[in-house]
Amino acid sequence: MTGGGGLAGRRRCLDAVMERDGAWPAGAPWVREAFAAVPRDRFAPERLWRWDGRAYVPLDRTADQRAWVDELFGGIHDAAVTQLVDGLPSSSLSAPSVVADMLDSLRLEPGHRVWDIGTGRGWTAALAAWRVGPGRVVSSEVDGHLAASARQRLAAAGLTVEVATGNATGGGVPGGVPVDRIHATYAVEAVPWAWVEAVRPGGRIVYPWGLLGHVALTVAEDGRSATGWVQGLAQFMADRTAPAPAPGxxxxxxxxxxxxxxxxxxxxxxxxxxxxxxxxxxxxxxxxxxxxxxxxxxxxxxxxxxxxxxxxxxxxxxxxxxxxxxxxxxxxxxxxxxxxxxxxxxxxLGRPDRFAYGITVTPDAQWAWQGGPDGPHWPIARTGDW
Structure with missing residues (x-):
């Protein structure tokens, strides 16, 4: 039986594997501290979902806690599916290595105001709040059930985070107060201009770009553009409000x-x-x-x-x-x-790797580029699955 001591052991194991594989960001030691202070399992629902080769099957904590824990701590590069819609994953606790990498890319500092987009169960909002301080994180979640669950778990963790229910892709930051950072946890093909408008000049937007990976944009001093490089590779849940991708x-x-x-x-x-x-x-x-x-x-x-x-x-x-x-x-x-x-x-072009690419966003257009903002470039459009 895997009890509380078992969970503590799996947390230590996760920490050790992250260290062994170089997944803890060297320039942001606070990320490791935050993982320990607000661990992943405290934001996991009582039911997870595992792919058995044919369909997603439920793993209920009350029925088989060992299987539940194994799924939650399956590996540092593995997400844990927390919700299905029509038999397909619609929300998850992202892979620990990816969460750490994205938080590193945000360059969070105490006192920053953060808009966490795609609350899910609230774990990434919790990690950001641990870093920046109480009342400095506002989070948006389109699913009312998930938003309510996140509010409860954040409160239980003693963290002051505002969780708003609504579509962040089609609107601005809740309350309208500019933020220093945006951390999006679902994939968009194109960055809504409202996100750029919500960030102070010099601030950063870290978001998953389609099914390609995550990007960190810096908002220009005049607020009329944002540009930045691909930071890492991972697949994320798609924007629920966007047209469904073409089937593969x-x-x-x-x-x-x-x-x-x-x-x-x-x-x-x-x-x-x-x-x-x-x-x-x-x-x-x-x-x-x-x-x-x-x-x-x-x-x-x-x-x-x-x-x-x-x-x-x-x-x-x-x-x-x-x-x-x-x-x-x-x-x-x-x-x-x-x-x-x-x-x-x-x-x-010399077979450039994935990290040689970046994105520029303006009010009227956005495009991907290779080698630098003035290098070869390609327009960005809503696309299907690759």
Missing amino acids: GHAAYGAVRGTADPDTEQVLRRDLSPLENDWDLRFALRVAVPDAILLTDRDEDGVNAWVHDGDRSWAAYTARGDGSVVLFQGGPRRIGDEVTAAWSRWEE
Whole structure:
């Protein structure tokens, strides 16, 4: 049976693994202290959800506390799902390593005023409040049930945090008072301009960018733009108020392609194997062709790939076993040519890694760039799953 002592032991184990793997931010020792002061388990609901290979199954603390604790402390890079909607995760306690990295990126100082967006169960708001002080954190949560739960847990932890129920994507900071920092915990493709307006000049916005990773923006001194670099990689829950992303998987590709014959066919000399596991390449393709959904598989001839846009355009790269592939395409656009060109451009740029990219946001536009704000750039738009 895993009781209170067991929880204390798992907290110590989490701390030790974070230290061993270099996950505690060296420049922000307060993060480690905050994890110890307001531990993850105090913000976990009595029911968690585990993927069993076919569906999410419940893990109730009262029925099997050991399994519940194992799920909550599964690993420093593992999130714990705390809520489902229509059978899919809609809220979670984020992976400890990611939480630590994002808090480090915020550069929080005592006295800062923080807008925590996407309260969930309240853990990240609690960690920020521990750092900045009582009454300095306001948090927004679109789900009324989650907001109520967070209020209770924050109060039980002795932390003074205002939790407002509402859609932060479509509105400004609760109370209208400017903040020094924004910490968003759900993914958006484009930064709402209201977020930039809510932050004082020189302040920071740390947020998950689509399914790519998290970014730290600094608001310009004139308040008319914000820019910054990719800080880390992780996937987050999507904005509930945004349109649903295009479905992935071979069934979705088949639905887009239908039974039509290809419009074009060409032979390429290209090794497709990097598409399987070169995540710097995958990142670059996602930036350059943001609505492309990519699938790969391997057979006796090598790696094959399929691409579609969730609408009507598709492409298939078929390996021939001799180092060449045949590219078939159909639909109103040549999405395979777009992906191939983006791949070649990435190679021309010297195969930059994911941390060589950043974002600039203005009232009228926002774009991703590589190497610096004046380097190669790509417009940002709402996109599907990659």
